[in-house]
Amino acid sequence: MTATPPPAIRLDRLRKEFTGTPPVVAVDDVDLDVGQGEFFSMLGPSGSGKTTVLRMIAGFEEPTAGRIELDGEDVTRRQPYDRDVNTVFQDYALFPHMTVADNVEYGLLVKKVSRAERRTRVAEALEQVRLGDHGARRPSQLSGGQRQRVALARALVNRPRVLLLDEPLGALDLKLREQMQVELKAIQRDVGITFLFVTHDQEEALTLSDRIAVFNAGRIEQVGTAREVYESPRTAFVAGFVGTSNLLTGEAARTVVRRDGSFAIRPEKLVVTPVDGTAGAAAPGRPTATGVLEEVVYGGPTTRFVVQLDAGARLTALEQNSGSGSAGAALRRGDRVRLDWDPEHVIDVPETTSK
Amino acid sequence: MRRRLGLAALLTPPMLWLVVAYLGALVAIFATAFWTTDPFTNLVVRTFTLDNFRELRTPTYLGIIGRTILIAALVTVLCVVVAVPFAFFMARVAPARSRSLLLALVLVPLWASYLVKAYAWRAMLQPSGVLESVFGTTPGYGFAAVVITLSYLWLPYMILPVYAAFERLPESHLEASADLGGRPWTTFRRVVVPALWPAIAAGSVFTFSLSLGDYIAVSIVGGKLQVLGTAVLQNITLDLPFAAALGTSSVVVMVLYLLAVRRAGALENL
Numbered sequence: 001m002t003a004t005p006p007p008a009i010r011l012d013r014l015r016k017e018f019t020g021t022p023p024v025v026a027v028d029d030v031d032l033d034v035g036q037g038e039f040f041s042m043l044g045p046s047g048s049g050k051t052t053v054l055r056m057i058a059g060f061e062e063p064t065a066g067r068i069e070l071d072g073e074d075v076t077r078r079q080p081y082d083r084d085v086n087t088v089f090q091d092y093a094l095f096p097h098m099t100v101a102d103n104v105e106y107g108l109l110v111k112k113v114s115r116a117e118r119r120t121r122v123a124e125a126l127e128q129v130r131l132g133d134h135g136a137r138r139p140s141q142l143s144g145g146q147r148q149r150v151a152l153a154r155a156l157v158n159r160p161r162v163l164l165l166d167e168p169l170g171a172l173d174l175k176l177r178e179q180m181q182v183e184l185k186a187i188q189r190d191v192g193i194t195f196l197f198v199t200h201d202q203e204e205a206l207t208l209s210d211r212i213a214v215f216n217a218g219r220i221e222q223v224g225t226a227r228e229v230y231e232s233p234r235t236a237f238v239a240g241f242v243g244t245s246n247l248l249t250g251e252a253a254r255t256v257v258r259r260d261g262s263f264a265i266r267p268e269k270l271v272v273t274p275v276d277g278t279a280g281a282a283a284p285g286r287p288t289a290t291g292v293l294e295e296v297v298y299g300g301p302t303t304r305f306v307v308q309l310d311a312g313a314r315l316t317a318l319e320q321n322s323g324s325g326s327a328g329a330a331l332r333r334g335d336r337v338r339l340d341w342d343p344e345h346v347i348d349v350p351e352t353t354s355k
Numbered sequence: 356m357r358r359r360l361g362l363a364a365l366l367t368p369p370m371l372w373l374v375v376a377y378l379g380a381l382v383a384i385f386a387t388a389f390w391t392t393d394p395f396t397n398l399v400v401r402t403f404t405l406d407n408f409r410e411l412r413t414p415t416y417l418g419i420i421g422r423t424i425l426i427a428a429l430v431t432v433l434c435v436v437v438a439v440p441f442a443f444f445m446a447r448v449a450p451a452r453s454r455s456l457l458l459a460l461v462l463v464p465l466w467a468s469y470l471v472k473a474y475a476w477r478a479m480l481q482p483s484g485v486l487e488s489v490f491g492t493t494p495g496y497g498f499a500a501v502v503i504t505l506s507y508l509w510l511p512y513m514i515l516p517v518y519a520a521f522e523r524l525p526e527s528h529l530e531a532s533a534d535l536g537g538r539p540w541t542t543f544r545r546v547v548v549p550a551l552w553p554a555i556a557a558g559s560v561f562t563f564s565l566s567l568g569d570y571i572a573v574s575i576v577g578g579k580l581q582v583l584g585t586a587v588l589q590n591i592t593l594d595l596p597f598a599a600a601l602g603t604s605s606v607v608v609m610v611l612y613l614l615a616v617r618r619a620g621a622l623e624n625l
Contacts, residue, residue, distance in 0.1 A: 058534060059534075080533035081533050081534075081535075081538055085534075087530070087531070093527035093528050093531035095528060095532075106532070106535050106537070110537045110545075158535065
């Protein structure tokens, strides 16, 4: 045996069925290893099972079958209070009758940590989330972002092996959310604790994570780094859920890609050129397709073009508004355009996962 | 101008009610408590005196006041002890379908006549009544019978606010406590009870005040037991000013109780 440490979290054929007629399979035999100190995201639409997996790791739901290991230790049948993990809840779940400091102190108090140590650790934790002078307030006197940070401090103060975060930024507005993402990442680097992060926001997952597991219908479709999941999605679902989907299937695939199957092309890899006789031909070797411009959406740094191809499919192209040279400024709805791309950016995506 | 007239028309009836009927009656009680009666004619004599309140401080009446407060306190405690587990079951354990049925079961006794319920308990408590034939013993009429009957009568007023508090308590708070290492008992003591506290206080205002003023149930199942309510009743024809003083004392007790509850920070939920 080598001396490699066991994974922080190991899920072994984890399964959860909810009773009903017929029973609902929320989590369908999931296997997953999360490494020590990783920032790991579980990404998927609502109902894909990612939150149920998180709740089983926390101990709030009992698995129907399978095993959960933390640092190589089987915790499948343990109560939440006997597991060395802490959770940041979606609604924060701060105790309203306690002050901020009492909330943060709670975990240490029930674990009978000495008063002196409690005081230092609570102060440290509040300092870490930049709420050092808010300890005496009530949760109801804080803003959403501040409550979020209290929830984080309340979990981190216990120095768990794994921190579970259940869509913790979901209730925040966009600006605050982006700010908290940066902060969350910095805190994670700082404390070095494994973070398991649940989100349905693909951009958030791509920004924050060392690795991502993409969930669909109770299964994991793909596990990989942000770059792997985005640049080389293994299934049509991953291609569609992570980033804007540009799928070519059936007849359209045969005409445009000249092969049978399903293919995806990321919008930013497509180049839009007007077809008005003035533009030159595409660079030799680059595949092209023509169509009608259906929609031009100006979005600040980028412009989004929706093109209805003559071959049938509809593709979205994204172009940087980098200067006067960009084609976007001149194009109008209804114009005929040509799309061209580098063949290596065409991703082969099987329609269904192999079981 | 028209708006002002409209506002006046809207507010006059309730203001009249509040000032004349409600505060007026209260002021009349307070004022009467400082008058006296002519011992021969039993008519009220309108001269200021503190005699009524001096008489309240005799052992007999202090005993009655103390006994009434004790009954009200016991009834309140008994209602809490029964209502908390029951409300917990209703809000957290019972399937959603049977919740409305349970709620109806709690409410139905409120719609039945108070007298019928008190007499039902009289029948249950009597020798060879239901209690004796089932359990082999009965407390008989008296102190215990009054506490049991009043607890039965006012229980819904405790169950309803506690049930609402359980409903409002988010599951995630219980999960958060367990997640942070709190075992069930710790969670109950540190998270559940503080969340229920305002509701219990609100319910106790009802159970305590209703018990404090009751005289009907006492006269039905209390045997010879004397409480504030029965004392007021006995004095009302013979010595109205003294009856008013007795009434004032129950108002004072209730005000003190409300102040204590307010200090516990629980009146916002009333």
